[in-house]
Amino acid sequence: MSQSPRSLYFVNWWIDAAAIGGLSIAAFVIARLLADGGTRAIELAQAGAILSVFVNYPHFSATIYRLYENPDSARQFPVTAYALPFVLLGAVAASLWQPALIAPYFVLLFLIWSPYHYSGQTLGITMIYARRAGFQVERWQRLALSTFVFSIFVVALAHRQQRTEPTTSHGVTLPPIPFPDWFAPVATAVMWAGAAVFLWFVVDWCRKHRRMLPPIVLLPAASQFIWFMPGMKTAAFYEFVPLFHSLQYLFIAWAMQISLQVGREGQERSWRAIRAVSMKWGLWNYAGGIALFIGLPWLFMWVSVPTATIVGVLIAAVNIHHFFVDGVIWKLRHTSSASPLMTNVTDLAAHPRPASA
């Protein structure tokens, strides 16, 4: 864990910043300036759906690829690899068997779990860059950051439920959850308190080290704030939040894959090797995404339940599977995960220097 990277970035400032959240913030600014709702919002939703095939779907496939890439990976987590799919298949079967009783709650579970999962990823990526930057995130720093990041999800959920009409999502109709009126302001206060305490730690670190903390360490949390707070009020942007979350994930997963495959002993270290590994990984994940989100629902089309509900329930199942798999394969306290996340892709393109005598 004491391994120190040569560079703060996996590739460089521009690419890292864009993938980790910069692109999403730029998109938010553009959406605020240009989006006028109505027709344009529909066109953007269509664009979002098309982009999903290339970004969102592969991001789900990337976790599955990493888990089942070789028998050793799957054997390392046997319950996740072999038993979990059957448990979720059981939940899908139950939801389709009694769509009125079970499906709404299965989708509700996924809809609440999803932003929680986003928060977990935000925290994880912040930890990666903090470690790369040499910023020690001890217990209290982590608590403050977690309070801020997870409160964003709670505040966003509370605000979203302040409507009065039921909404139809993923083929089921869900009434608004009637949180008390005081809940959103209290959660907002907790969120700002977490942000203030964490920023105090950041300022303290800057003062002690007599240098600025690299902004990329704060970018994931700032992006999540944009996604769920002002972003939620901009429909043309909010449509793309899952896309930006997926982009973050794919970038880190790609860097991990490159580090594991190209950085291995005896493997060629070159841009050509990086391109080859990237192509294989990208194509597998593209095909896997299509299989998960188009092939899998198609297999259930014979069930006499509305198509939207079948697709919604299967999307919920694939997502919940992703939340589990993600939890087991990215544990940073596992050396096998942490070390490749400290490498730099540019370094992997260069031949290692011969050891001096």
Next chain:
Amino acid sequence: MTRAVLLFVLLAGPAAAQGPEFTVSRVPLTGRETFLAVVIVAMMLCGLASFFLSGRVAARTQTAFAMFVVLIGGFALLVLFGGFIYDHPLAAIGLLFLLIGLFKLMNQFESARRGGDRTDGR
């Protein structure tokens, strides 16, 4: 005492002749009851898997089956009593925090716990 026994025999006799008041239910199960039965079976299967795998697999693998029991049970409670939150705002907050607790627990799914996984040879 003798009078009391006689009284009991006199009163119990006719009552017994009327037939039992409680009998095995043969009413068809509703959808919710069938769902509950399926959930109980699923939880029992996970418990059995955890029991029979004890000592043969890593502790984290065995614990994962116990976590399945929690997940399945939690989801069943959500299905059976989730409608309650729509009438009770405080219950909605309670449910949210219970779900966050569940997600946090599931985040530890099949992970080695602090303090070591003694049966994990890897």
